[in-house]
Amino acid sequence: MPRDEIQAGPSPNRQYHPVLTGQVALVTGASSGIGRAVALGLAAAGADVAVNYVSGPDAAEAVAGEIRGLGRRAITVCADVSQEAQVQAMFRDAIAALGTVDILVNNAGLQRDAPIADMPLADWNTVIGVNLTGQFLCAREAVREFLRRGLRPEISVAAGKIICMSSVHEVIPWAGHVNYAASKGGIAMLMKTLAQELAPKRIRVNSIAPGAIRTPINMSAWETPEALGRLLDLIPYKRIGEPDDIAHMAVWLASDAADYVNGATLFVDGGMTLYSAFAGNG
Numbered sequence: 001m002p003r004d005e006i007q008a009g010p011s012p013n014r015q016y017h018p019v020l021t022g023q024v025a026l027v028t029g030a031s032s033g034i035g036r037a038v039a040l041g042l043a044a045a046g047a048d049v050a051v052n053y054v055s056g057p058d059a060a061e062a063v064a065g066e067i068r069g070l071g072r073r074a075i076t077v078c079a080d081v082s083q084e085a086q087v088q089a090m091f092r093d094a095i096a097a098l099g100t101v102d103i104l105v106n107n108a109g110l111q112r113d114a115p116i117a118d119m120p121l122a123d124w125n126t127v128i129g130v131n132l133t134g135q136f137l138c139a140r141e142a143v144r145e146f147l148r149r150g151l152r153p154e155i156s157v158a159a160g161k162i163i164c165m166s167s168v169h170e171v172i173p174w175a176g177h178v179n180y181a182a183s184k185g186g187i188a189m190l191m192k193t194l195a196q197e198l199a200p201k202r203i204r205v206n207s208i209a210p211g212a213i214r215t216p217i218n219m220s221a222w223e224t225p226e227a228l229g230r231l232l233d234l235i236p237y238k239r240i241g242e243p244d245d246i247a248h249m250a251v252w253l254a255s256d257a258a259d260y261v262n263g264a265t266l267f268v269d270g271g272m273t274l275y276s277a278f279a280g281n282g
């Protein structure tokens with residue numbers, strides 16, 4: 001359907017597609033951790049997947065191989081999400097190979113931690129560049145494709161879905177990580193503003209805010225029993241999250257079952273944002 005025929009509002013003939021059959025997902029930073037689990041989860045729910053990575057093609061190929069083992073199509077696409085030309089080439093390659101993109105999972109992210117007095121400008125710029133500008137660049141290309149392609153009612157009731165990987169640190173200040181916390185705080189308004197702007201085009205934009213998930217990015221927080229014990233003090237549910245906890249949310253958010261969810265941050269954190277220090281009356 002051409003872009004000017006896309007109508008907002010309910011349709012009496014709306015067909016809901018609770019699974020992702022026939023849809024194409026592009027997942028950034030998908031060769032490890034949460035991105036890998038999300039890519040596999042979307043594939044298990046029926047989607048073909050473009051697996052983005054920035055280094056280590058073997059790990060990305062392994063994820064793509066697992067996806068093909070599920071009977072879906074998969075390609076690997078190398079791109080640094082903070083680089084405009086690389087992001088544009090990645091979308092061109094993914095669309096050429098898989099036909100379109102229906103679902104973008106803006107997952108790539110990194111940390112460069114230091115107290116502010118010791119933080120080089122380069123580390124500030126790297127984290128903002130990947131975690132925030134990278135999500136803008138990928139969202140822009142995805143939206144261009146969603147508008148170009150328009151609705152395919154036989155595939156989904158939405159013209160496209162964007163899922164931003166945020167963090168509990170979009171609301172919890174984090175001493176020693178000012179670049180990371182600022183990048184995730186920025187994601188909150190990036191996501192909400194895009195959701196507001198794009199809703200009339202039937203494009204949904206939401207965030208997942210993970211708590212502490214067992215991945216390489218935070219290995220020092222869980223790799224020893226002492227560190228894990230300190231971490232669990234912050235988690236009312238008393239277990240560390242697993243990448244699949246995030247994948248389950250991503251599959252639901254990408255599906256038509258979540259069609260009325262737009263502009264929301266879904267916290268998947270075992271209650272980390274419940275300020276458990278106040279549980280004993282503060």
Ligand SMILES: NC(=O)c1ccc[n+]([C@@H]2O[C@H](COP(=O)([O-])OP(=O)(O)OC[C@H]3O[C@@H](n4cnc5c(N)ncnc54)[C@H](O)[C@@H]3O)[C@@H](O)[C@H]2O)c1
Nearest residue numbers: 029032033034054080081107108109167210212213215217
């Ligand atoms: N693990 C957690 O507890 C946790 C909590 C909150 C939020 N997150 C967020 O989840 C996302 C995934 O992190 P993870 O925990 O799986 O860690 P991870 O380090 O396993 O994954 C991050 C991925 O991003 C990729 N990446 C880094 N820079 C990139 C770039 N310039 N271009 C493309 N890809 C790049 C890495 O190669 C890696 O595959 C991140 O956005 C992170 O901030 C993680």
